[in-house]
Amino acid sequence: MKNMGFQLQNSDFNKILNELKKEYKIYAPKRFEKRGTFSDTDMIRYGEIDSVEEIVWKEKSEYSPKEIIFPITQTLFYFTEEEYKVPKVDDKKIIVFLRPCDINGVRRLDTIFLKNGEHEDFYYKRLREKVKFVMIECKESFENCFCVSMNGNYTDNYSIAVRFEDGQVTLDVKDEDFKGLFNKVGKEVDFTPEYVKENHVKVEVPEVDKMPLEIFNHEMWKEYSERCIACGRCNVSCITCSCFTTQDIPYEDNPKAGERRRVWAGCHIDGFTDMAGGHSFRKEYGSRMRFKTLHKIYDYKKRFEENMCVGCGRCDDRCPEYISFSTCINKLNKVLKEEEKDEE
Amino acid sequence: MGLDLNTKKVKKNAYRITKERGKTALRIRVPGGHLEAKYLPIIKEIAEEYGNGTIHITIRQGFEIPGIPFEKMEEINRKIRPIIEGLELDYGVKIDDPEGGYPAAGTRNVSACIGNKVCRYANYETTELARKIEKAIYPNHYHVKIALTGCPNDCIKAHMQDFGIVGMADTQYDSYRCIGCEACVKNCKKRATGALTFKNGKVKKDERRCIGCGECVLKCPTGAWTRNPKKFYKLLIMGRTGKKNPRLAKPFLEWVDEDTIIKVIKNTYEYIDKYIDRSLPKEHVGYIVDRTGFNVFKEYALKDVELGPKAKVAEYIDFRGYKYEKDAFMKEEE
Ligand code: SF4
Ligand code: SF4
Ligand code: SF4
Ligand code: SF4
Ligand code: SF4
Numbered sequence: 151m152k153n154m155g156f157q158l159q160n161s162d163f164n165k166i167l168n169e170l171k172k173e174y175k176i177y178a179p180k181r182f183e184k185r186g187t188f189s190d191t192d193m194i195r196y197g198e199i200d201s202v203e204e205i206v207w208k209e210k211s212e213y214s215p216k217e218i219i220f221p222i223t224q225t226l227f228y229f230t231e232e233e234y235k236v237p238k239v240d241d242k243k244i245i246v247f248l249r250p251c252d253i254n255g256v257r258r259l260d261t262i263f264l265k266n267g268e269h270e271d272f273y274y275k276r277l278r279e280k281v282k283f284v285m286i287e288c289k290e291s292f293e294n295c296f297c298v299s300m301n302g303n304y305t306d307n308y309s310i311a312v313r314f315e316d317g318q319v320t321l322d323v324k325d326e327d328f329k330g331l332f333n334k335v336g337k338e339v340d341f342t343p344e345y346v347k348e349n350h351v352k353v354e355v356p357e358v359d360k361m362p363l364e365i366f367n368h369e370m371w372k373e374y375s376e377r378c379i380a381c382g383r384c385n386v387s388c389i390t391c392s393c394f395t396t397q398d399i400p401y402e403d404n405p406k407a408g409e410r411r412r413v414w415a416g417c418h419i420d421g422f423t424d425m426a427g428g429h430s431f432r433k434e435y436g437s438r439m440r441f442k443t444l445h446k447i448y449d450y451k452k453r454f455e456e457n458m459c460v461g462c463g464r465c466d467d468r469c470p471e472y473i474s475f476s477t478c479i480n481k482l483n484k485v486l487k488e489e490e491k492d493e494e
Numbered sequence: 495m496g497l498d499l500n501t502k503k504v505k506k507n508a509y510r511i512t513k514e515r516g517k518t519a520l521r522i523r524v525p526g527g528h529l530e531a532k533y534l535p536i537i538k539e540i541a542e543e544y545g546n547g548t549i550h551i552t553i554r555q556g557f558e559i560p561g562i563p564f565e566k567m568e569e570i571n572r573k574i575r576p577i578i579e580g581l582e583l584d585y586g587v588k589i590d591d592p593e594g595g596y597p598a599a600g601t602r603n604v605s606a607c608i609g610n611k612v613c614r615y616a617n618y619e620t621t622e623l624a625r626k627i628e629k630a631i632y633p634n635h636y637h638v639k640i641a642l643t644g645c646p647n648d649c650i651k652a653h654m655q656d657f658g659i660v661g662m663a664d665t666q667y668d669s670y671r672c673i674g675c676e677a678c679v680k681n682c683k684k685r686a687t688g689a690l691t692f693k694n695g696k697v698k699k700d701e702r703r704c705i706g707c708g709e710c711v712l713k714c715p716t717g718a719w720t721r722n723p724k725k726f727y728k729l730l731i732m733g734r735t736g737k738k739n740p741r742l743a744k745p746f747l748e749w750v751d752e753d754t755i756i757k758v759i760k761n762t763y764e765y766i767d768k769y770i771d772r773s774l775p776k777e778h779v780g781y782i783v784d785r786t787g788f789n790v791f792k793e794y795a796l797k798d799v800e801l802g803p804k805a806k807v808a809e810y811i812d813f814r815g816y817k818y819e820k821d822a823f824m825k826e827e828e
Binding site: 182183184185186187188189190193195212213221222223381382383385386395397399400411413414415416419420421 | 610614616617618619661663669670671672673674675676677694695708711712713714715716717720721723725
């Protein structure tokens with residue numbers, strides 16, 4: 151079946167982006183020169199863009215696009231003794247360029263923030279409602295990606311899909327709001343975005359009903375106590391990690407007034423499970439690895455019938471201790487299979 | 495016919511007068527301590543064909559090839575042409591006769607730690623800057639030792655040099671990206687100077703205490719800390735070993751740029767030229783500074799130097815170290 155798409159020179163696409171900027175903030179993975187962790191390395195993360203040339207599409211971003219709808223630091227309200235006030239949100243709508251795994255990841259975030267329990271998360275919702283996806287076609291796997299195993303590689307949930315090539319873009323425009331923009335400038339071509347069919351990394355996720363409780367105390371988590379340094383890079387780069395803490399910040403000159411804000415947290419990071427009374431659960435780093443793993447492929451799945459992890463592989467990309475989450479899932483699967491055999 | 499040598503010329507050509515009569519040792523310079531492996535066969539060949547088959551790796555990151563008969567110097571000088579071309583001329587060093595061997599040996603090989611080619615802590619590419627310095631100061635007969643180190647860990651021991659260059663990161667904080675994990679705060683306290691404190695969920699830096707090691711950037715999971723892409727350096731001066739007064743180099747400049755470093759080193763050569771005691775066989779720069787006093791040196795070193803807004807200059811330096819002539823093992827009556 152033919153699928154009508156448009157092909158544009160970058161310069162023409164930039165004109166359209168300029169047009170869109172009147173109504174939208176446009177976010178894409180972008181290069182922050184020499185802002186990487188090590189000197190003379192770049193940081194690739196999401197930021198607002200003005201032109202297609204700024205979009206980094208040949209590499210995977212270090213951080214996911216989740217910060218656009220789930221900001222790292224977010225003021226919830228300002229308070230005085232009598233009242234509180236919720237800050238306004240920018241009027242502009244939002245366009246995000248992102249890959250299939252991340253679109254699938256945002257669906258997980260939607261579930262957590264909007265369908266988990268009685269209340270929708272007001273702050274998440276008011277940003278999320280503004281977002282339209284431009285899917286970056288992802289044909290070839292990067293290092294550490296395992297989206298195919300996690301069903302994160304495919305989606306048709308996008309307003310526009312884009313194939314980048316040097317100097318030009320090819321688009322599949324599904325959203326009626328946008329179609330008019332391209333009719334005049336784009337050359338009509340037959341275009342259906344392609345998807346990754348195979349990653350270098352493959353994982354076998356154990357079935358939810360095969361997960362016995364004993365796995366909690368299994369040996370296999372122990373090695374992570376020695377290896378993990380609890381830096382939290384895996385959490386903050388993950389598209390689906392969605393934990394946060396709230397902070398009440400009193401103003402210095404008038405401590406009765408202040409603001410409440412929420413900031414990202416992560417299950418690997420010290421302090422995450424600190425409770426009143428000074429107890430700290432999961433002090434052993436290995437149990438944090440266990441918590442994360444089972445959360446991503448067990449607890450969540452039991453409730454929502456899909457894995458939380460979409461296989462973007464950023465946790466593996468960024469772990470300074472070379473702890474591979476995909477390897478951990480495979481290890482878990484192997485352990486479970488062996489135990490099953492033993493029982494037979 | 496007896497062996498008749500002008501030893502001064504021999505030494506200036508980077509050959510040593512050794513304990514073994516008739517035999518010399520050649521010192522190969524490797525500015526910045528890094529070289530392509532393709533030069534090693536030349537060094538090997540010289541060692542095996544002319545020397546005694548061994549190679550010494552010098553503390554300054556050069557190669558010393560011992561056991562060479564003096565008569566072979568000219569022949570060997572022609573052989574090392576590719577090394578002189580590849581490690582000196584290609585980086586802009588001016589050497590009139592590339593087949594005549596090294597034209598000077600007073601200014602020692604500019605050494606460097608591995609820097610950000612490999613090391614995660616490094617704040618810059620040490621070899622690259624070493625080569626720029628080599629271009630600015632070599633060939634030169636004055637005895638000056640320079641080393642570059644990527645961060646205050648100082649693996650190259652820049653503190654033992656006449657000029658030690660330490661990379662400094664101007665770390666910048668984006669409070670929005672900070673999740674308050676305190677990794678940077680705890681680490682700075684433990685491993686650096688405790689320049690960071692945590693208040694109301696965010697981090698504060700005491701600029702006066704920050705030494706620019708860049709550890710906070712390394713520790714930060716979210717990229718709240720990043721380096722200013724503009725590079726900064728600390729310049730340590732007049733450290734030395736030797737038989738009079740060994741001492742560590744001390745900070746002269748902080749938060750200065752590359753051009754300043756190069757200019758100050760170049761100016762120092764003019765200062766040496768003016769003040770050196772020519773009655774001595776060779777006076778090391780540190781001793782000249784001892785004679786003239788720090789302020790005279792400082793005035794010369796900073797001539798025509800434009801310091802940036804972040805730059806700091808030492809008001810005075812108390813070098814200390816210790817003096818052999820009154821060391822702790824000598825009794826009063828001796
Ligand atoms: S996980 Fe899949 S969709 Fe995501 S970047 Fe990797 S290959 Fe592309
Ligand atoms: S990135 Fe690696 S070391 Fe850091 S918390 Fe995650 S698993 Fe542990
Ligand atoms: S001095 Fe610093 S940059 Fe150089 S090797 Fe040591 S730790 Fe690495
Ligand atoms: S650069 Fe080093 S000294 Fe300065 S704040 Fe960061 S960790 Fe502390
Ligand atoms: S390491 Fe980064 S995220 Fe953690 S407290 Fe420091 S600046 Fe904030």
